Amino acid sequence: MKIPSIKGFDQQTLEKYVKNTGWLMLARVGSMAIKILVAIALTHYLSKSDIGILNYPVAFVTFFTAAAALGVDGFVTRELLRYPEKKDQLLGTAFILKVTGGLIILPIIYATYTIVNNYKVIETPLIFVMTVGFTGLIQSFNIIDSHFQSKTQGKYIMRVQIAGNLLSAAIKLxxxxxxxxxxxxxxxxxxxAVLLATGYLFIYQNNGESILKWTFKTDIAKFLLKNSWPLAFSAILVSIYLNIDKLMIEYYKGAGDLGVYANAVQLAEAWYFIPVAITASVFPAIMNARRDDPERYQRRMQNMYDLMVWISMALAIVITISAPLIFRILFTEEFYDGAHVLSINIWAGIFVFLGTASAQFLIAEGYTKLSMLRTAMGALINIVLNIFWIPKYGIAGAAFATLVAYACSTFWILLIPKTRQQGVMMLKSLFLITLYQKLKGSTD
Structure with a gap:
């Protein structure tokens, strides 16, 4: 199929990568639709307090599972692009590292829950938290995703994710x-997590590969840990400012408010698959341009920022207007307060989209520590604002805290001289300056 040309965009890049992006998009769209339908069904079956209790273990253990992943996934994808002949060593070493991390976090989760529960009684039982904690071990098989991403074979990822989500939905229903x-x-x-891991394993084996060929190399392990720890720490920080609001809502307001808030946030964050799919698909093109043509490299980054703003801003406007209607149609009355949260939180998506895109620049340039510091800034701001705003404004305060934290985190790179240019490029996209330039250029 011929991809139509778009003014201001590199046609060669579009032709080469849009197909893979399409597969990833299809996977994420299918997954999003399935999860939302299941969430709606659950709200008609469980009370808002039960929904809160169901969401709490995921929010609680996500910090630990992020640590268990060690940040190696994205880094392994980059190394597979550079050294495809080391596939079995890279995947095998990363797998063992992630298994080790998954085992280490289990006693830490238990100890942390016990300490917090002694200070303030948690409505969610320990057994619930520990059950979800095992996902950190099972996610080790997700390293297979890096193999397919390095080969821009998004169709296999799509098949695994959609099949896993369909089975998951069927079980819950x-x-x-x-x-x-x-x-x-x-x-x-x-x-x-088990279904997703099984799917990745099956599709990997079915494509003529075998995990039995994977080997652990100490030198590769040291290399991965040395270079990926900032990404691992960054992932932990990301999980903090993605989920700390849920834990603090339960602390200040209880499981019922958490149930309402979690539903609204799920609808807002459901769209976050879009920047992830796009950046995962075009990352090889960005790396190639950086190596071969610096001017094209910058142009591709600007085009990606433009695309992120156009999509996220359009979504924010539509969702804000329709939020009350969405909740009245889809949910029971006890969840209606979530409409206001959705109309606030959806605007944070603009900064999430831009932040996801600029993260590719930081990875390509090797600025992993800066990525970590940027995320730390967002996490700290989110925690501080939640402390003051949740007791005063409730779940709406948590939504506003998320919005401000995401904005500050994304544009923190403006403060660093060597990344300031990218921040300016994002501002041009955000204020639609580049859109005006493209439209003007098309009429000249």
Whole structure:
């Protein structure tokens, strides 16, 4: 299929990578639709307090599972692009590292929960938290994703994710039909990770590969840990300012408010697959341009920022206007307060989209420590604002805190001389300056 040309965009890049992006988009769209439908069904089956309790373990363990991943996934993708002949050593070493991390976090999760629960009683039982904690171990198989991303074979990722989400949805709907208790839905959260890992393993083996060929190399392990630890720490910080608001809402307002807030945030964050899919697909093109043509490299980055703003801003406007109607159609009355949260939180998506795109620049340039510092800034701002705004404004305060934190985190690179140019480029996209230039150029 011929891809139509777009004024201001590199046609060669579009032709080469749009197909892979399409596969990733399809996977994310399918996953998003399935998850939202299941979430809606759950709100009609469980109370808002039960929904809060169901969301709490995921929010609690996400910091630890992020640490267990060690930040190696994205770095392994980059190394596979550079040294494809080392595939088995890179994947095998990363797998063992992630398994080790998944085992180490289990006692840490237990100890942390015990300490927090002694200070203030948590409504969610320990067994729920520990069950979800095992996802850190199972996610080790997700390193296979890096193999397919390095080959721009998004169709395989699409098949695994859609199949896994369909099975997950079928299981949860079956639990609703048979009238299962809340415990079974918590176990289903762990099963989601198992289904995804099984899918990746199956598709990898089915493509003539074998994990039995994977080998662990100490020198590669040291190299990965030395270079990926900033990404690992950054992932932990990301999980903090993505989920700390949920934990603090439960602390200040209880599981009921957490249930309302979590539903609204899920709808807002459902669109975050878009920048991830786009950047994952064009990352090889960005790396190639950086190596061969610096001017094209900068042009591709600007085009990516433009695209991120156009998509996210359009989504924010539409969702803000339709948020009350969405909640009245899809949810029961006890969840209606979430409409206001959605109309606020959806605007944070603009900065998430831009931040995801600029992260590719930081990775390409090797500025992993700057990426970590940027995320730390956002996490710190989010925590501080939540401390003051949740008690005063409730779940709306948490939404505003997220919006401000994302904006500050994304544009923090303006303060650093060697990344300031990228910050200026993002501002041009944000204020639609480059859109005006493209439209003017098309009429000249």
């Amino acid at each position: 079956a639990l609703i039909i048979i009238g299962a208790s809340l415990e079974w839905f918590v176990f289903a959260l762990l099963l989601d």
